Amino acid sequence: MDLTARTAEQIGEALRRTRKARGWTQSDISARTNLRVATISSLENGDAGTKLATVLAVMAALGLEFRMVERGGSLEIEDIF
Amino acid sequence: MDLTARTAEQIGEALRRTRKARGWTQSDISARTNLRVATISSLENGDAGTKLATVLAVMAALGLEFRMVERGGSLEIEDIF
């Protein structure tokens, strides 16, 4: 499951896939973040206007964190050792 | 240079470090994104209210992309093969 993203759409898609993989509903995320279900929906559908705080809250609820990497950069030897 | 982030502060810090590593000024990023220097400043200083679109624009200008990973998750064998 690749969770690389350059766009809001890709971020929303990644969050939705992770949520489903956890077997959770948007309502579950809502309860864990105090964000409205509508807000989760909007984010998962790729709204680039979403605030960073909202994205981070959902990611925390899903147990995810960001890693910023060189565009298109795959694994490099230095990353391993 | 580790660019892992769970908070807006860490994201801002990572963006600033990457920008400096490129030898660029906030003004350079501003020119490449059509965002105000003040907006870049705010983001680098960890404003969680920043819009996703703004973060993504700056990341694109820096040649970065997001990778969402399990919290605290380091490299796993499956990531390599």
Place this chain on the structure above:
DNA sequence: TCGCATGTTACGCTGTGGCGCAAAATTTAG
């Protein structure tokens, strides 16, 4: 087929991001 769960959309409201413009504050170079 029907009904409940899940997800999407809408309305009015408040708070605030990002804009232009500009001035202060801080950092860096000479």
Place this chain on the structure above:
DNA sequence: CTAAATTTTGCGCCACAGCGTAACATGCGA
């Protein structure tokens, strides 16, 4: 030490996210 470059902050303005609430659509199991 001082001037220039870089960054931060402020003001008025407009646009819109996220809120409560609710209706509507979609999906899925009994």
